[in-house]
Amino acid sequence: MNALLVYPRFPVTYWGFQYTLRLIGKRASLPPLGLFTVAALLPDHWRLRLVDLNLGDLRDDDLQWADMVLTGGLLIQVESIQQVIARSRAIKVPVAVGGPAPTTSPELFRDADVVFRGEAEGRVDELVHALNQRPESCHVVEAPASHPNMTAVPVPRCDLLALSGYASLNVQYSRGCPFQCEFCDIIEIFGRKPRVKKPEQVIDELVEWLYSPAEYYSRIEAFLSRVGSVSATRASTLGEVGALLRTIWHVGVRSPRRRFYWRLMVRALLLRGRSKVRQAVVHAVQGEHLIMYTREHVVPRIESALAELQNEIKDASRTFRNDRKDPQQLSPLASRELRLANKRPTARSRPQTKRVRLRLLRGPN
Ligand code: B12
Numbered sequence: 001m002n003a004l005l006v007y008p009r010f011p012v013t014y015w016g017f018q019y020t021l022r023l024i025g026k027r028a029s030l031p032p033l034g035l036f037t038v039a040a041l042l043p044d045h046w047r048l049r050l051v052d053l054n055l056g057d058l059r060d061d062d063l064q065w066a067d068m069v070l071t072g073g074l075l076i077q078v079e080s081i082q083q084v085i086a087r088s089r090a091i092k093v094p095v096a097v098g099g100p101a102p103t104t105s106p107e108l109f110r111d112a113d114v115v116f117r118g119e120a121e122g123r124v125d126e127l128v129h130a131l132n133q134r135p136e137s138c139h140v141v142e143a144p145a146s147h148p149n150m151t152a153v154p155v156p157r158c159d160l161l162a163l164s165g166y167a168s169l170n171v172q173y174s175r176g177c178p179f180q181c182e183f184c185d186i187i188e189i190f191g192r193k194p195r196v197k198k199p200e201q202v203i204d205e206l207v208e209w210l211y212s213p214a215e216y217y218s219r220i221e222a223f224l225s226r227v228g229s230v231s232a233t234r235a236s237t238l239g240e241v242g243a244l245l246r247t248i249w250h251v252g253v254r255s256p257r258r259r260f261y262w263r264l265m266v267r268a269l270l271l272r273g274r275s276k277v278r279q280a281v282v283h284a285v286q287g288e289h290l291i292m293y294t295r296e297h298v299v300p301r302i303e304s305a306l307a308e309l310q311n312e313i314k315d316a317s318r319t320f321r322n323d324r325k326d327p328q329q330l331s332p333l334a335s336r337e338l339r340l341a342n343k344r345p346t347a348r349s350r351p352q353t354k355r356v357r358l359r360l361l362r363g364p365n
């Protein structure tokens, strides 16, 4: 099965950073975490491609390759989501939409084959079943009443991303919020009971994947391919020869990362030429330190920060439970804002609010 995951384009907006991203050589601020989390839930034997329309265009041959298209995103992306649906349907590839916008406003996506509401963990069979039915009209897969445990959230498939196109990367720690700010859809999508990942899951995402030796060494290769040679071709002093031998002993023989070290050296020599080997050695040495430092010093700090965060979330939920009589319970920040603005939460219904907001998001017409 070939599944094409398409992240729709953001229009130029306040949070799009379209006017400044190019200054730092990037095309989008963050990658589509929802879609590459869904990717990690799909059967292992499927072939996946992810196209982010904020980085480039959707090509006809990508669509022709696909047996199904999976797309979705925020309300601000509705127009682009609808275009993806139209292009998929034009060549008769079944298309499913999911994520915040289809969850909160399924009526906007009637042209899709399947509208998938809610979180995807533990529900991929439902999605596949709905797509296989090839329904005549749009089939809405409703979200169940309960939310999945965060231990069911896999490490997202970051390997599908063109990482160099993004300014930063995001990690999700929790879902759900005990408060009830009037403008916010988080409680609608994820419920009011906070759920958190286990520290090991977050560490897995951060360290085992993002700062893993494989990733670090592939970044060295990318760097060597783009940056010109800056140093002499040969070790010239006795001191340097000594350093090279010590490096070979520590990184190339004793380190558990020796496989990556030798692979880098061979590839640097064969593909980039001798002039790059010295740079490769320097980066491998730096990498040993960075990887060790991350494991020995950063991981414990992340663990204790996560434990603190978990306690804060528990406290917030407890405060909220003790004060349930107030149906408009707001976060401390939102209550302060409201007090300052000297206004009370409005009694507008959520659908009305959403329409107004959608209009605002889309612009003046
Ligand atoms: C990161 C983020 C951003 C980033 C976007 C980065 C990016 N490339 O995605 C930034 C900072 C740019 C951003 C901005 C905005 N955001 Co924002 N953002 C978030 C945030 C905090 C996390 C999103 C995320 O990554 N979640 C993690 C993933 C794993 O969850 P998920 O996407 O929901 O995916 C799960 C399911 O939905 C489902 N799923 C997702 N996609 C698909 C696809 C298919 C096919 C299927 C089957 C399932 C599926 O499966 C996933 C796993 O269970 C959410 C709040 C939240 N906690 O989710 C708000 C949120 C998505 N943002 C929101 C809004 C309103 C905005 C803004 C419009 C705010 C504004 N007024 O300016 C702007 C618009 C963006 C822009 N460019 O102008 C709303 C969306 C409301 C809606 N119904 O669409 C949310 C829900 C926050 C809120 N308070 O209501 N945002």
Ligand code: SF4
Binding pocket: 177, 178, 179, 180, 181, 184, 185, 186, 187, 331, 334
């Ligand atoms: S504190 Fe308010 S704005 Fe923040 S997630 Fe909770 S309900 Fe939404």
